[in-house]
Amino acid sequence: MIDSTISVKGLSVSYDKKIVLTNIFLEIESGKIYGIIGPNGAGKSTLFKAILGLTEVNAGKVEFNAQTIDNQRKEVVYVPQRDDVDWQFPATVMDIVLMGRYPHKKLLQSLDKSDKAIALKALQDLGIEDLMDRQIGELSGGQQQRVFLARALCQEASVFLLDEPFVGVDITTEEKIIGILKKMAQEGKTLLVIHHDLSSVKEYFDRVILLNQRLIAFGDTETVFTEENIAKTYHSQLSILHKTGMIG
Numbered sequence: 245m246i247d248s249t250i251s252v253k254g255l256s257v258s259y260d261k262k263i264v265l266t267n268i269f270l271e272i273e274s275g276k277i278y279g280i281i282g283p284n285g286a287g288k289s290t291l292f293k294a295i296l297g298l299t300e301v302n303a304g305k306v307e308f309n310a311q312t313i314d315n316q317r318k319e320v321v322y323v324p325q326r327d328d329v330d331w332q333f334p335a336t337v338m339d340i341v342l343m344g345r346y347p348h349k350k351l352l353q354s355l356d357k358s359d360k361a362i363a364l365k366a367l368q369d370l371g372i373e374d375l376m377d378r379q380i381g382e383l384s385g386g387q388q389q390r391v392f393l394a395r396a397l398c399q400e401a402s403v404f405l406l407d408e409p410f411v412g413v414d415i416t417t418e419e420k421i422i423g424i425l426k427k428m429a430q431e432g433k434t435l436l437v438i439h440h441d442l443s444s445v446k447e448y449f450d451r452v453i454l455l456n457q458r459l460i461a462f463g464d465t466e467t468v469f470t471e472e473n474i475a476k477t478y479h480s481q482l483s484i485l486h487k488t489g490m491i492g
Contacts, residue, residue, distance in 0.1 A: 265291060266457055268304070268458070279465070280439065321395075323407065325408050326385060333380065333381075336380070338367075340395055342363045345359040370420070371420065386414050386416075404435045404436070406425075406436070425448075446465055451464055456476075
């Protein structure tokens with residue numbers, strides 16, 4: 245019996261009668277980094293929405309430790325793509341990171357010194373404590389990504405869903421982020437990462453979920469991330485991926 249953190253059982257989702265995901269079964273264990281790989285329109289973001297309980301499903305269910313998301317909400321944190329965030333929102337870096345503490349608070353309960361200490365530690369882990377008083381719109385793309393990862397760390401959750409966290413960041417920031425994610429996995433966290441750069445998949449992920457509306461393959465990266473499975477996942481896009489160097 246697999247001791248899974250997230251159990252996806254027969255999940256099917258459609259929008260406006262268009263099928264997006266069909267009959268997905270996954271058992272996600274703690275202490276691993278999972279790469280979710282597939283072309284645009286494959287249903288990767290929809291899978292996240294279904295896991296988070298943010299979209300209606302046609303069939304199937306998602307459980308966290310045999311419970312629904314409603315009973316495990318503070319244990320799950322979502323890091324969106326940078327394009328999905330209003331960076332003109334009048335908030336400082338510290339304001340944003342402290343938002344990670346609200347799931348631990350009762351209604352109208354104030355943040356205290358311990359919350360601020362946790363937030364500061366998260367900023368220090370990401371190497372951006374010197375930015376705490378900066379307005380988020382003033383930051384570079386890499387700095388913005390680190391801020392939202394710091395907010396995720398501040399929540400002290402056990403499950404992390406990250407939607408393309410390496411897009412628009414420099415290689416130094418990317419290496420910093422993946423180093424932190426690997427450390428989190430060693431500490432027993434569960435990490436699901438939507439990722440598009442196939443050249444780094446084997447280096448970054450313990451397991452992969454190859455997805456294109458249906459589950460193409462799922463398992464240990466060394467075993468599952470093969471050219472045959474990639475071809476099944478990307479179909480006619482495979483030659484383009486070779487030319488662009490995303491896969492060797």
